[in-house]
Amino acid sequence: MLTDLTLAEASAGLADRRFSAAELTEAHLAAIAALNPRLNAYITLAEDSARAEAAAADAARARGEAGPLAGIPLAIKDLFCTEGLRTTAASRILGNFIPPYESTVTANLRRAGAVFLGKANLDEFAMGSSNMTSAFGPVENPWKPRGDAAAKLVPGGSSGGSAAAVAARLALGATGTDTGGSIRQPASFCGIAGIKPTYGRCSRWGIVAFASSLDQAGPFARTVQDCAILLGAMAGHDPKDSTSADRPVPDFAAACTRSLKGMRIGIPREYRAPGMSGAIEALWQRGLDWLRAAGAEPVEVSLPHTKYGLATYYIVAPAECSSNLARYDGVRFGLREEGTDLTQLYERTRAAGFGAEVRRRILIGTYVLSAGYYDAYYLKAQKVRALIHRDFTDAFGKVDALLTPTAPSAAFAQGANMDDPVQMYLNDVFTVPASMAGVPAMSVPAGLDADGLPLGLQVIGRPFDEETVFAVAAAIEREAGFDARPAIRAGVTP
């Protein structure tokens, strides 16, 4: 089946004219038509434009002008503004927003020839770890616990739609954004690979902002190499984003075959969370064994401020979001609920437009920035953030990369953790520190738990050293031989 191909295989097939971009796109559109009503991975489908883009890719290839992603069908997280194509951030407040501009990352992908199948579901404004906060309904994880076909699990979040689409073969790859784990945790929950590159590697221009100092775009795919190919096309300096790094984009795909001989891999002892499941503990140990087998040397390291990561994150991210989301006021675009005066217009629009989790974070953020609380919360959090960053700098003085579990559990049931935001936030406990430090981190599928649900391992690298991250993740991928597939996928509906 065309939908079962990896991105690299599909590219080769297109290059060899074994099938056309039009056929590849049709295969995915058919799978979407069959499964998306159930999975809800896409908020908006772009069948017509996808067909046109596929035809254009075929024509470009016929002229010998095919770009590196010519004809590759992708899902685009609905946080990336796409010109002329509705962009909702999974929020009612942007429910009918059609951007008159294209984000830099998606423009880069278009230039490479990619085909956009549609806009993928997510937690509202990327705030969540389960995709349950989407105003367009939850996404169903295509994986089922062994023997429980009726169970509905979350795909993780916030990029749940992207991860579910790639896992269920409704796209060869997808874009995501990661603020505290929003690529890595859903990748782990859906049994696929996903990387949050170094902060500044991809332009944030045209991506609906959640927390500006943390937001970073990255790819999902079913293999490490496919992620490397996608990131190579997404990344690059953008003068329109002052925080975008002006440095060359290396050949990430080539890094996937690098040897690990002589490499030192750090095992941060603080990630041995009490109450961690035995399956995750065991998988982590297997990961170490695989890396040793690949020629690397495991080294225990300490990241002493890890325990403050989550608390710090839930001050910094809401603070920034409370300011970033002030622009959704009903005045210029998006939802507008009329009022008798300006204040009532604001109140009605924002009450109707934002869901509970977004409102919660705006309130927390407003609180921590308020006069009298700023020093105790925001300023203190910034100081702790600097210490977390230093933890990584110190560790990377001794090792080349770190290996940790991606998430403290496998995918959980839809509706679980909904009444306890702190429990929900704990999903990000292993992913948040790398976000706070701005360093690259990748989740790679490594095994299944006792219920047959996928688990990922996280590889964290030095700033702008995604190459080592890819090399280590690819080694784990090879050693793990992970070939399990979700119960629901293109061509298979249980």
Add this chain to the structure above:
Amino acid sequence: MSYVIEGSTGAWEVVIGLEVHAQVVSQAKLFSGAATAFGAEPNTQVSFVDAAFPGMLPVINRECVAQAVRTGLGLGAHINLVSRFDRKNYFYADLPPGYQISQYQHPIVGAGVIEIELGDGSTKSIGVTRLHLEQDAGKSLHDQHPTKSYIDLNRAGVALMEIVSEPDLRSPEEAGAYLRKLRTILRYLGTCDGNMEEGSMRADVNVSVRRHGEPFRTRCEVKNVNSVRFVMQAIEVEARRQVEIWEAGGAVDQETRLFDAARGITRSMRSKEEAHDYRYFPDPDLLPLVLDEAWVATLKAALPELPDAKRRRFMDEYGLPFYDSAVLVAEQATADFYETIARGRDAKLAANWVMGDLFAALNRTGRTIETSPVSAAALGALLDLMADNTINGRIAKEVFEAMVDTGEAPGAIVERKGLRQVTDTAAIDEAVTAVLAANPEKLAEYRSGKEKLFGFFVGQVMKAMAGKGNPALVNAALKRQLG
């Protein structure tokens, strides 16, 4: 004589600090590429960044930074090589992102000083606390529709310099002098056009009163006063209001007030309790602003001669008094105009002509120095005609008026009207003889000791010669014949 307000219980000193918002002269806005021209159709100079569309990001405009640095250098201020942009959060319809990007804790320019000139010829140094860069908001128009407000975002995102003074000012006059001097410096630097009518320079006025020698009392901030005259009026009425409160046994509340120019009062806008909590925090979309020391030095080397230096030079080089120099340097164009005339000529005479006849003509015709009907070269030529005795001073005034009216060159006017000075001593002697003959009584009085009548005879001779007699020769001829 220091300025005080006489209350019913004694004299009160007024303490004033000014926060001036000066719109930066630049082609594009502070963080977007949209244009900044004044007077464009509403909402025609708005980028997606200015309108705060989702995913839009600010990028600092290098020229605006250069303008702020130039201004800082012009104020003799410390340039902070590392500064930072913060978000000032508040909701308003003409503030699309819900926050203004400003510099709260780490401004680009630190302490400086402005020397002001007062009416009595004295000067006073006023401290500048800081200068920072920030965005302007858009404009809300509440009078276009019975129930709706209109928003114009052309101004949203335009770069402003907020220039904060120390509370060093002690009278409306000093505040006026400070504003005028600051405006002069900004115009010299070309960093702000200083046009208060168009809103490109606005002032927030902090006013408090106290007994002489006391620590500061509570101040009020009078917002957005848009002319020098209104600033001076606002200070006076606000200070009087505060004096009345204190003298009645009350206490002034710290609050933000508005100046109602029509009614000549200030009124409360919001109290301290209603003050916004702006929730300042560093803008995560922008990196710290780091300036290269060499770049700053390049800007410094390219600064024009500033008003204080020019005034001192005019006093040294042209021998002008302080007052004349200060008047001539107030506008760079006037100073240039003056220098074009003064170079190689009688500098004091040139100053008198510029400050006297020229300024009067500009006033009368409603022109500015830039659009003067008489060019500097033409006025210089007129002075040359006096210097070489082609015309005398009295005729020069007549020629000047003709120049204002017709734009003709002075030489041509002199020839056309036959105004050339008479230096023919025979002709002068003839005129003198005739005048003396026609005024026998006055002659007798003069001869009997009433020497003041000499001026009368000079006038009569000049009149007889249609004003064209060379004054020195007329004097000499009269003296000779009067014996």
